[in-house]
Amino acid sequence: MKVIRWVLGRVILLLNCVFSPKSLTRNDEEQKKIDEAMRQLQLYQFDACPFCVKVRRAAKRLNLPLKTRDAKQSQWEQELINGGGKRKVPCLRIENKNGDIEWMYESDDIIRYLEQRFS
Numbered sequence: 001m002k003v004i005r006w007v008l009g010r011v012i013l014l015l016n017c018v019f020s021p022k023s024l025t026r027n028d029e030e031q032k033k034i035d036e037a038m039r040q041l042q043l044y045q046f047d048a049c050p051f052c053v054k055v056r057r058a059a060k061r062l063n064l065p066l067k068t069r070d071a072k073q074s075q076w077e078q079e080l081i082n083g084g085g086k087r088k089v090p091c092l093r094i095e096n097k098n099g100d101i102e103w104m105y106e107s108d109d110i111i112r113y114l115e116q117r118f119s
């Protein structure tokens with residue numbers, strides 16, 4: 001079972017690489033603002049998780065420099081569990097302007113959030 005999951009994971013990564021989405025373009029000033037705003041977001045994820053790939057593809061399509069944290073590494077895994085409440089990926093850590101931290105689970109919710117905020 002572990003082997004099948006590993007193979008499937010590699011296939012997903014390969015397909016993601018071959019069919020990488022095209023990024024939208026912005027002028028330098030707009031992109032700079034986006035880059036700045038993106039410093040407040042981090043995606044806790046696994047490399048080969050299909051739901052995480054879906055979110056990373058959306059970020060690529062929207063040309064968002066989304067920082068990722070590999071939740072297989074114990075440091076990030078612990079941070080995810082302590083902050084978000086469960087070991088499930090993808091999870092987007094959002095630092096709001098007032099310093100509050102929000103942990104958003106569910107790939108569809110994360111993609112909707114990114115699209116509404118940045119497209």
Ligand SMILES: N[C@@H](CCC(=O)N[C@@H](CS)C(=O)NCC(=O)O)C(=O)O
Pocket residue numbers: 046049050051087088089090105106107108
């Ligand atoms: N409906 C969720 C599914 C997420 C999901 O099932 N993630 C798996 C990895 S692919 C997970 O975190 N499982 C818990 C674990 O591996 O400990 C979404 O769309 O984000």
